[in-house]
Amino acid sequence: MNKFFRRIGILLSLVAIFALAACGGGDKSTDEASATKDNDAASSFPEKDINGVIQWGEGGATDIISRTLASIAEDEIGASLIMQNKTGASGAIGAQYVYDQPADGYTLLFGAENPNLYQLLEISERDYVNDFVPVSIIGQSYAGIVVNKDSEFDTLEDLVDYASENPGKLLMGTSGEGGLPHVASAMLKSELDTAFNLIPYDGDGPLSVALLGDEIDVTVLAVSAAQEYVDSGDFKMLAVLNDSSLDSIPDVPPITDIYPQFEQYLPWGPFQGIFAHKDTPEDVVQKLSDAFKAAQEDEEFIEKLTSLGVDPVNLHGEEAEEFVKANQSTSTWMLYDAGETDISPEELGIPKVGE
Incomplete structure (x- = not known):
């Protein structure tokens, strides 16, 4: 009787081992199937239209x-x-x-x-x-500090002096927290003791429209977004946030020519990806x-x-x-x-x- 139960025990152990092996093999098979599926998807990609989501507004x-x-x-x-x-x-x-x-x-x-x-x-x-x-x-x-063509400010020094003496009075358009104008305003505040009233918009396009319509006094735009307005004479760019001038706007001074202390932050600027x-x-x-x-x-x-x-x-x-x-x-x-x-x-x- 004891021999019978021992044999039963051995058989049960073998069944358990094979079951575990089968489970392990099943996981491997599942992983291989998943990898094969990914490879098949990659080899046939793309099979339909691709959606491109732009996180900023038009223009x-x-x-x-x-x-x-x-x-x-x-x-x-x-x-x-x-x-x-x-x-x-x-x-x-x-x-x-x-x-x-x-x-x-x-x-x-x-x-x-x-x-x-x-x-x-x-x-x-x-x-x-x-x-x-x-x-x-x-x-x-690269970024540029821009004002409307009719602005009383013709130089960055004029703008900085006014913003320092009249904290919070000038309206600076931004693209929200973490946007280019926000970071640039932090640099100006840290080094030049300026204080602007920050007004948020949904990207460079809406910011440009706001500046054209005199809703704001100043903003910081990517040069790529401001270029056409500067070329047409609608905007004045007071400085570029860079340590050297740009070939596309050679007449606009780099900020380090006016305030050398900004060199520690540069080169720096927006990117697209x-x-x-x-x-x-x-x-x-x-x-x-x-x-x-x-x-x-x-x-x-x-x-x-x-x-x-x-x-x-x-x-x-x-x-x-x-x-x-x-x-x-x-x-x-x-x-x-x-x-x-x-x-x-x-x-x-x-x-x-x-x-």
Whole structure:
């Protein structure tokens, strides 16, 4: 009897072992099936239109550059790019929308630098480094301090003196917390003791309209967005936030010619890029990157960027990732050092550039 039960016990043990092996084999099979599915999806990508989400309003630098590139890239990708603007919350609404979509490469974020500051300013939990993968960094832009053609201010010194002596009286248009004008105003406040009344708008396009209509006294725009208004005489650009002049607007002085103390922050400026959800299959990201890389080599597109005061960079892969991290480091520490936020970038695991 004891021998019988021993045999039964052995048989049961063997059954258990085989069952566990089957389970393990099932997991492996599932993983292989998932990998095969991803590979199949990548090899056939794209099978439908791709949605491009622009996180800023129509007519701004990001909008102009994104739509121009999208029309060229369609032939390289082999699918239509359906572009739409999703504005609000300093671009966070558009970024969150893309993050919430399936990570399959069919929804891309055409964005600027703002998500690099979301966590620091408690605007959103999303950021480029942790939640997205760069498909392409298109270009590095520069910023200019601009006023209406009829403004009483003809030089940056005039503007700074008035803003210092009349704190809060001048209306500065911004694109919200973390936007280019907000960061620039923090630099001015930190170094020149200026105080502006910040009025938010949904990107460079609406800011330009507001300045044209005298709704605001001053703003900071990407040179790419302000260029046509400066050329037409509608805007006066008092200075560029750079340590040297720009070929596209050679008569506008760099801010360091007027206030040398800004050299510590420069070179710095906005950028435009294309991003996918972090979990998008690598092969799909690579396909998209290759297509946008080829599109950005188009001579007419390069001429367009250059005419807008944008340096074409056309970065992909690790180079793009390092570029985004460096921009985040510079911008977050700039705001923190200017006293614009109580949260230290160090708390978010963001090192200073070079550390």
